[in-house]
Amino acid sequence: MSENLLILHGGGPTAVINASLYGSVMEALKHKEIGTVYGAVGGTAGLLAKRFVDFSKVPASQLELLKQTPASAIGTSRTHLQEDDYLKMVSILKKHHIRYVLLNGGNGTMDTCGKLYRAARSEDIRVIGIPxxxxxxxxxTDHCPGYGSAARFLAQTTAEIVQDVRSMPIHVCIIEAMGRNAGWITAASALARQKGQKGPDRIYLPEFSFDEEAFLADTQNLFTKHGCAVIVASEGLKKADGSPIVPPILQRGRDTYFGDVGAYLAELVIKKLGIKARSEKPGILGRASVLCQSPVDRDEAVLAGKMACKAALEGRTGIMIGFERLETSPYSIRVIEIPVEEVMMHERPMPKEFISEEGLGVTDRFIEWCRPLIGGDLLDFAWFGD
Known part of the structure; x- marks a missing residue:
């Protein structure tokens, strides 16, 4: 009897998560030893509910659309799993003759991947992670599929907002960037400074403690000098004591919801400095925009999905596909296999060598590292002002 393969998504989607799905499905369909290629509809919740889509019945034209489809075409989830849920999953996998499981997601999903691997290894069910x-x-891993497109979106968006603010210099604009406790996306706003174009005046990363008084003093100086300012701030900014700069507005079960950092900082500028200010929060637009999808990101996402499928068929399990950078110019990487237990819930912040000494920007080393990932230059603009 042929053994089946299952792919599932976990956590927040990206502009290229479906490209990895495409890579895995197209590779799996080549192999006669795989009977049915399933997708779990709704992540781990879909697996537990036995909600599957059979990709062998999906028209080729629809599969090709995966490379340009944002979010998750099979759905995703952030289901809080209990220990016995993993045993239930193994039972379901056995019942459906699924020998190969590919989990595509972030830190939480890699934690799930590792726990499922432990629960399933005695059954010879192979479990592989796709970052x-x-x-x-x-x-x-040097970087993750999904980041290059999000970085491109924020860099392009920042460049456009800077152009707008410069053309009518009357206020302070705060751009809030996603990224939780790591400043990678926030830092990418620095790529707006290309070909002599202006970029953000300040970049506030979560790797540095936020000092409210210093922020207000610096913002006042920027406004006094230029009549305007564009500041990019991470959603994960924290005070010196480790608490978020914005108080929680709702507690529901395990989840705590906080107000918007951008709106909070803009309100501070208005109230404390008497300067007109506004906040911009692209939010999930930054992870859903196919218009700003990086071709490098898309191709690497396809590659990661493909190599995960190959690894499972070749007998590997309990690993995550990753990238090792060989060169930055010209850019090249190679695929590596990382024991999933080495990445389970291990957050990687921005390294010190990528952050400017004062903590309000990034170094040239970061720019060089990040630039290839966004897949080409941003749009250039005309400017005839000072």
Whole structure:
């Protein structure tokens, strides 16, 4: 009897998560030893509910659309799993003759991947992780599929906002960037400074403690000098004591919801400095925009999905596919296999060598590292002002 393969998504989607799905499905369909290629509809919750899509019945034209489809075409989830859920999963996998399981996601999903691997190894069910996160905070791998597109979106968006603010210099604009506790996306706003174009005046990363008084003094100086300012701030900014700069607004079960950092900082500028200010929060637009999808990111996502499938068929299990950078110019990487237990819930912050000494920007080393991932130059603009 042929053995089946299952692919599932976990956590927040990206602009290229479906490209990894495409890579895995197309590779799996080549192999006669695989009977049915399933997708779990709704992540781990879909697996536990036995909600599957059979990709062998999906028209080729629809599969090709995966490379340009944002979010997750098979759904995803952030289901809080209990220990016995993993035993239930193994039972379901056995019942459906699924021998190969590919989990595509970020830190939480890699934790799930590792736990499922432990629960399933005595049954010879092979479990492989495919990295996915706009936050780029998975350990060991040079970068993650999803990040390059999110970085491109924020860099392009920042460049456009800077152009707008410069053309009518009357206020302070705060751009809030995603990324949780790591500043990778926030830092990418620095790529707006290309070909002599202006970029953000300040970049506030979560790797540095936020000092409210210093922020207000610096913002006042920027406004006095230029009549305007563009500041990019991470959603994960924290005070020196480790608490978020914005108080929680709702507690529901395990989840705590906080107010918007950008709105909070803009309100501070208005109230404390008497300066007109506004906040911009692209939010999930930054992870859903196919218009800003990086071709490098897309191709590497396809590659990661493909190599995960190959690894499972070749007998590997308990690993995550990763990338090792060989060169930055010209850019090249190679695929590596990382024991999943080395990346389970291990957040990777921005390294010190990528952050400017004062903590309000990034170094040239970061720019060089990040630039290839966004897949080409941003749009250039005309400017005839000072």
């Amino acid at each position: 996915k996160t706009v936050d780029n905070d998975i350990a060991i």
